[in-house]
Amino acid sequence: MKKLLLLICIVTGATPFVKGQTIERCLSHRAIEYQESLTPGYAAQVNAVFEHAKAYSAANAFEKNNELYTIPVVVHVVYHTPEQNLPDSVIIDQIRILSEDFGRMNPDTVNMRSDFDPVAGNPRIKFKLAQIDENGLPTNGITRTETPNTSFGSIAAALGDFSDLENVKSTANGGHDAWDPSRYLNIWVCNMSIEFAGNEITALLGYATPPDGLPHWPAGTTTGLTDGVVLQFQTVGSNNPNTLDMGNGPMQMMGRTACHEVGHYLGLRHIWGDGDCTAQDGVDDTPNATAQSDFDCDASKNTCVDNILGLDLPDMIENYMDYSAEDCQNSFTQGQVDIMHGVLDNERYDLVHGNPASVSVLEEISFTIFPNPANDVITFQHNGELVNVYLSTMYGTELKRDIQLLSASSIAIEDLPAGVYFINFETTQGVKGSKRFVKQ
Ligand SMILES: [Ca+2]
Ligand SMILES: [Ca+2]
Structure with missing residues (x-):
């Protein structure tokens, strides 16, 4: 299976992983650089999928507005301590949150500033835990694996080498093998904290693979990146019994790390384009920003001048693809929706169209x-x-x-x-x- 892009988001806080004086919170762009070094032409392929999806969506906009997609999910809980072995109730709550946020049924859409009324969109995508497994047997859509690995994170991983992280996707390496990634959204839940100088640092909250199957990808470059989403165990659900502390005290988690990562999985980039005002996320109706939000909720920011439907919109801290506080996020834009629909009708066609796993979970x-x-x-x-x-x-x-x-x-x-x-x-x-x- 071709692996096109690993979007890895690392939040360093006051950690050793600081480039010069610049705290680097998200390594997406470095992941692209890393893949580009392995496979020249990679960055161009990343751009190609966006152009393809946008062109497709523009041509099918009216029909797509009426589509409702169901994505079957398997959650692989890989735990070393009892706390990491999250109860079913937390997993089920996470699936509810995904469906609400990707169905624009989350109650806090009322908090979206009216500036964004012209661009807000409804992905109309729902998520269901799989009810049959790869072999056609009944399942609750959750696997549980006790692992000898205290963590799948490492300093090497923070620097862009993903081999330690990818072990969670391998039964032979202490994790759990993926179910057919073309038929299931695989979500692994594990510990990715990093041991450094005797301290345990939680720096990485999640990462995801955007769609693969892009044309012109050189053969033989399957670099071991398995398709799916990986989440740090404290980020899952809104009823998680564990507290997430990245060095600045307990954080309020609402299960939206998963929404952000699934957004990547469905082809979306960070809203700030991993750069300054000149960097683009490939979406016309998301305002540019100089940088990601700092896990805050600063509605005063308008860091780049843009022209979206004739407006210079403020920085969209409401967007799931920002790094604003989770209780601040509540919306996608229509441009983002178009890309996700284009991906589901093309690169991830088998996930939702005629998929036996999907049919089995449709009531x-x-x-x-x-x-x-x-x-x-x-x-x-x-x-x-x-x-x-x-x-x-x-x-x-x-x-x-x-x-x-x-x-x-x-x-x-x-x-x-x-x-x-x-x-x-x-x-x-x-x-x-x-x-x-x-x-x-
Ligand atoms: Ca944009
Ligand atoms: Ca602006």
Whole structure:
């Protein structure tokens, strides 16, 4: 399997891994340089996938807006201590968070500043723990492996050599082998802290491989990078019993390290483009920034002048692909959504299209709406047990309506401005979905 890019994000804080006086928090660009040194032409390939995805999405924008993808997930918990052996409840909570954030159903979208209303997008992607394994046997989508390795992190890893980290993806090296990466999103959860001068330093929170399968990748350059996402165990879920402390006290974690890394896995770069105002993330509607946020929530920043729909937007600390505080992140942009959809319909086609693993986790629920387009009333019908139904704008903003949870119910919409809206629903089994309609 070709490996195209390892986006590795290291947060050094006050650690020894400081270049000169510049604290280097994320090594994505260095990972690109590293791969470029191994395989000349690599950086050009990275750019090619973005151009390809953007062109594809631009051509299919209307249809893609109505698509809903389901990604089957297997979580490999690789633990050395009992604390690292996270309970199922934490894993399940992480999957819920991914589905909410990638379905724009997270309640804190209301915190997104209105500056970004014109660019906010809904990926309409949901995540489900796999219910059958590679061999067709029942599973809860979680594997557990006790490892002799105290950590998969190392100083070498912090400097850009990923071989120690990659051991977590290998049963023979103390980790757990991937399930077929073309059919499952593999997420490994482990300890990646680093022993240095007698101290244990938690510097690396996660890393991910963006899609592979790019054309023109030289044969024989599979450098041992296995496809998937790796997470430091304290970052998982919003109910994790472990505390993450990177040297500045306990941090509030909401499971959004996974959202950031899955964003990479689906082709997104850091919003600041791993550089100054001249660096681009390959997305037209994300504002440039001079640097990543510093795990803070500074809404006063507008570090680069840009022109997005005629606006100079502030730095988008609300974006999952920044390094702002997790309780500050709540949104993707439509440009980012387009890239992720392009990846799911091309480089990661088998993950969501006709995938037996995906079919197995899709609950059978029929949810229909009519008429569409509608003028004054829209009706929904379904065959499941619902716990929630709400009307939203195309950007996910909930519109208050008194909606009954009957098998068929109508919603008055005569007061809505003409445009695109969604009816969103959630079943008692936790299945979430939505239907798009046009108000004339
Ligand atoms: Ca941009
Ligand atoms: Ca700006």
